[in-house]
Amino acid sequence: xxxxxxxxxxxxxxxxxxxxxxxxxxxxxxxxxxxxxxxxxxxxxxxxxxxxxxxxxxxxxxxxxxxxxxxxxxxxxxxxxxxxxxxxxxxxxxxxxxxxxxxxxxxxxxxxxxxxxxxxxxxxxxxxxxxxxxxxxxxxxxxxxxxxxxxxxxxxxxxxxxxxxxxxxxxxxxxxxxxxxxxxxxxxxxxxxxxxxxxxxxxxxxxxxxxxxxxxxxxxxxxxxxxxxxxxxxxxxxxxxxxxxxxxxxxxxxxxxxxxx
Amino acid sequence: xxxxxxxxxxxxxxxxxxxxxxxxxxxxxxxxxxxxxxxxxxxxxxxxxxxxxxxxxxxxxxxxxxxxxxxxxxxxxxxxxxxxxxxxxxxxxxxxxxxxxxxxxxxxxxxxxxxxxxxxxxxxxxxxxxxxxxxxxxxxxxxxxxxxxxxxxxxxxxxxxxxxxxxxxxxxxxxxxxxxxxxxxxxxxxxxxxxxxxxxxxxxxxxxxxxxxxxxxxxxxxxxxxxxxxxxxxxxxxxxxxxxxxxxxxxxxxxxxxxxx
DNA sequence: TATCAAGGGTAACCTATGTAAATGCGCTGT
DNA sequence: ACAGCGCATTTACATAGGTTACCCTTGATA
Numbered sequence: 001x002x003x004x005x006x007x008x009x010x011x012x013x014x015x016x017x018x019x020x021x022x023x024x025x026x027x028x029x030x031x032x033x034x035x036x037x038x039x040x041x042x043x044x045x046x047x048x049x050x051x052x053x054x055x056x057x058x059x060x061x062x063x064x065x066x067x068x069x070x071x072x073x074x075x076x077x078x079x080x081x082x083x084x085x086x087x088x089x090x091x092x093x094x095x096x097x098x099x100x101x102x103x104x105x106x107x108x109x110x111x112x113x114x115x116x117x118x119x120x121x122x123x124x125x126x127x128x129x130x131x132x133x134x135x136x137x138x139x140x141x142x143x144x145x146x147x148x149x150x151x152x153x154x155x156x157x158x159x160x161x162x163x164x165x166x167x168x169x170x171x172x173x174x175x176x177x178x179x180x181x182x183x184x185x186x187x188x189x190x191x192x193x194x195x196x197x198x199x200x201x202x203x204x205x206x207x208x209x210x211x212x213x214x215x216x217x218x219x220x221x222x223x224x225x226x227x228x229x230x231x232x233x234x235x236x237x238x239x240x241x242x243x244x245x246x247x248x249x250x251x252x253x254x255x256x257x258x259x260x261x
Numbered sequence: 262x263x264x265x266x267x268x269x270x271x272x273x274x275x276x277x278x279x280x281x282x283x284x285x286x287x288x289x290x291x292x293x294x295x296x297x298x299x300x301x302x303x304x305x306x307x308x309x310x311x312x313x314x315x316x317x318x319x320x321x322x323x324x325x326x327x328x329x330x331x332x333x334x335x336x337x338x339x340x341x342x343x344x345x346x347x348x349x350x351x352x353x354x355x356x357x358x359x360x361x362x363x364x365x366x367x368x369x370x371x372x373x374x375x376x377x378x379x380x381x382x383x384x385x386x387x388x389x390x391x392x393x394x395x396x397x398x399x400x401x402x403x404x405x406x407x408x409x410x411x412x413x414x415x416x417x418x419x420x421x422x423x424x425x426x427x428x429x430x431x432x433x434x435x436x437x438x439x440x441x442x443x444x445x446x447x448x449x450x451x452x453x454x455x456x457x458x459x460x461x462x463x464x465x466x467x468x469x470x471x472x473x474x475x476x477x478x479x480x481x482x483x484x485x486x487x488x489x490x491x492x493x494x495x496x497x498x499x500x501x502x503x504x505x506x507x508x509x510x511x512x513x514x515x516x517x518x519x520x521x522x
Numbered sequence: 523t524a525t526c527a528a529g530g531g532t533a534a535c536c537t538a539t540g541t542a543a544a545t546g547c548g549c550t551g552t
Numbered sequence: 553a554c555a556g557c558g559c560a561t562t563t564a565c566a567t568a569g570g571t572t573a574c575c576c577t578t579g580a581t582a
Contacts, residue, residue, distance in 0.1 A: 069409050072497040077409040091398055099502070100405060136397060137352055143404045144340050144361060148330050150411035151338040151456030155539070186559065195412030197540050202561060218560070219548095236333040241360070416569070447529065458570050463531060465569095479530070480578095 011035060013059055016085045016173060020134075021127050030125060035059060035111045041104040048089055048102040055115040057090035057132070063108030064184055068192070069100045078193040080142060081166065085173040087135040090118060106184045141241045150195050153236065155204045158194045160213065160235035167225060168239050180224035183216070272296060274320055277346045277434060281395075282388050291386060296320060296372045302365040309350055309363040316376040318351035318393070324369030325445055329453070330361045339454040341403060342427065346434040348396040351379060367445045402502045411456050414497065416465045419455045421474065421496035428486060429500050441485035444477070 013031050017023055023031075038061060041047055047058070047065060065082040079100055082088050088102065090113075113121070122129035145165065149158050166183070170176035185193075191201045208214045213231050215224040225231055232238075274292050278284055284292075299322060302308055308319070308326060326343040340361060343349050349363065351374075374382070383390035406426065410419050427444070431437035446454075448462045455462070469475045474492050476485040486492055493499075 069405065071409060071413050072499075075413045077412045079405050079408050140401065140404070143401070143408065144330065147340055147404065147407055147411065148332060148338045150408065151454075152332050152336045187561095188559085193412075198560090199541080199562085200539055203539090206561085238333075448531095449529085459530095460532085460571075461569055467531085 012061065012085050012173060017127070017131055019172075021130060023127055024125075027125050027127050030121065030128065034113055034121075035061065038109050038111050041108045041110070043104055043106050046101055046103050047108070047110060055089070055091045057113040057115075057118055058088050059111040059113070060084055060086045060088065061109040061111060064105040065102055065108055066105055066189070066193075067100050067102050076192045077195070078189065080139070080146065081169075081193075083166075083169055083173065084175055087132065088139075090132060090135075105189070138242070145241055155194070155196055155200055156207060157235040158196070159190065159201065159204050160208060160231050161237050162190075162194065163214065163223065163225065164228070164232060164235065164237045164239070165242070167228070168242055172242070179226070179228055180222060183221055183223040273322065273346045273434060278388070278392055280433075282391060284388055285386075288386050288388050291382065291389065295374055295382075296322065299370050299372050302369045302371070304365055304367055307362055307364050308369070308371060316350075316352045316379075318374040318376075318379055319349050320372040320374070321345055321347045321349065322370040322372060325366040326363055326369055327366055327450070327454075328361050328363050337453045338456070339450065341400070341407065342430075342454075344427075344430055344434065345436055348393065349400075351393060351396075366450065399503070406502055416455070416457055416461055417468060418496040419457070420451065420462065420465050421469060421492050422498050423451075423455065424475065424484065424486065425489070425493060425496065425498045425500070426503070428489070429503055433503070440487070440489055441483055444482055444484040 011031060013035065014023065014028055017031075041063075060082050062084050065088075067079040067082065067088070069077050069079060071077065082102065118132075122132060142165075149161050153161060163183075167176055167179070167181055170181045175181065187198050187201045187205070190196075190205075191198045194201070196204070205214075205216065209216065212226055213234070214226060216222070272292060274296065275284065275289055278292075302324075321343050323345050326349075328340040328343065328349070330338050330340060332338065343363065379393075383393060403426075410422050414422060424444075428437055428440070428442055431442045436442065448459050448466070451457075451466075452459045452462045457465070466475075466477065470477065473487055474495070475487060477483070
């Protein structure tokens with residue numbers, strides 16, 4: 001872990017938020033300031049270990065990370081993926097609830113917003129508060145989908161469904177092409193995500209390849225989904241749970257989104 | 262669904278919150294007011310159907326409900342249980358994310374807090390805002406545990422683990438004895454929660470009975486866990502994810518819970 | 523009293539997925 | 553060039569859990 005100064009002019013968070021909220025110039029600046037200090041982690045390093053009673057928020061600038069939990073028998077369950085542009089960690093919970101950890105899957109750069117600053121930022125900038133709210137709601141939607149995936153789908157559907165979700169999420173931050181992206185996951189990671197064994201992930205991946213659903217180059221780790229519609233159909237994938245349609249106006253009432261049906 | 266006037270003097274929400282937050286007298290009163298209007302639902306009725314773009318919050322006064330999702334092939338996955346004292350629905354998401362539904366499992370009484378009132382209440386009453394924050398964090402911890410349960414445990418462990426979680430959550434609101442409670446769930450509901458078939462739930466339940474882990478009277482629907490420690494051990498249950506230890510002071514800084522290690 | 527539906531229980535059989543073990547390939551370090 | 557490691561791949565075999573089908577009890581309704 002080292003200190004850097006991040007100075008990208010086209011900020012990924014500004015870009016992401018702007019797609020659904022009209023940010024004021026001042027809010028732009030706040031975000032730019034927040035992302036000045038960055039921390040780098042190497043592949044395999046823990047960013048947060050068992051929650052550490054740390055309720056700071058983190059902005060993931062680049063790289064992939066996972067939130068995971070270890071079970072008594074030593075197994076690992078991956079709870080969720082953190083991709084560029086994601087906010088995480090802001091438990092805001094004063095209590096020690098879940099004790100999960102966050103680990104870098106690739107080299108990663110994050111910006112930390114100390115817990116004591118969060119309340120202040122939210123109070124003074126409606127739209128940034130909205131951003132947190134939205135991030136939480138989105139995270140919950142993703143967790144919900146993961147539960148459905150684990151509870152009600154077979155291996156083939158689980159894998160295809162996950163690959164589609166990742167494609168879709170990466171596209172939202174311009175990290176994926178029309179149907180392909182860089183997938184830095186070993187089969188072991190996939191297994192720990194989907195509640196399967198490594199061997200069965202391998203089998204299922206082969207089947208997806210044989211069915212001409214995907215192409216995966218083990219060298220470059222580039223994944224291509226050959227027929228998004230067919231795979232969506234086959235795995236029951238419905239991308240609407242990630243959609244974020246309308247740009248709401250900036251007035252608080254409308255922001256709650258109650259009036260208009 | 263009918264309108265009633267709820268007028269319990271010992272309010273379940275006051276009781277629940279008081280156990281970990283020092284409420285002001287004024288806050289007591291706000292809660293009492295919020296819980297004046299109540300709505301009743303019968304077993305099987307939908308309380309929220311596919312999110313309905315409704316971001317109101319609901320307080321569950323009495324009864325059991327489930328949050329669930331239907332998959333394309335007609336199957337149902339139950340995402341979470343809502344028990345007396347729980348807050349739900351406050352998506353606060355202006356976007357249509359997850360489209361899950363909430364349904365009453367028993368006759369249920371809820372109090373509704375319209376979306377347009379939530380912001381106002383949170384602004385003027387720090388501790389009530391805290392209550393929402395806490396409810397969200399808790400819900401996420403429960404979802405996380407559910408993911409681990411589905412991904413990394415076998416049928417026996419899943420069932421035992423769930424029964425322990427319910428015991429624990431009910432105890433927190435005085436709805437369970439030391440080791441027994443009223444369990445209004447059919448085997449079908451259990452199956453849809455745990456990603457199992459009905460038949461296998463039946464088999465597994467029998468096994469738990471044979472192992473003298475539980476007693477379940479199908480007439481009264483009373484469940485007794487005969488040896489909580491043994492069952493916890495056998496199913497990898499660790500109740501800490503639900504614990505809510507210290508009463509934080511009421512000042513905002515402390516509320517974030519950052520300073521004290 | 524007869525009927526019906528919902529839920530629990532059980533048995534026979536089938537299959538998706540797990541486990542164990544061995545092979546190969548492509549890195550990295552020496 | 554070689555050893556060694558991480559990861560993907562494949563085969564053979566074992567088993568947890570799914571499917572189908574049927575019966576029983578109970579309680580509601582006619």
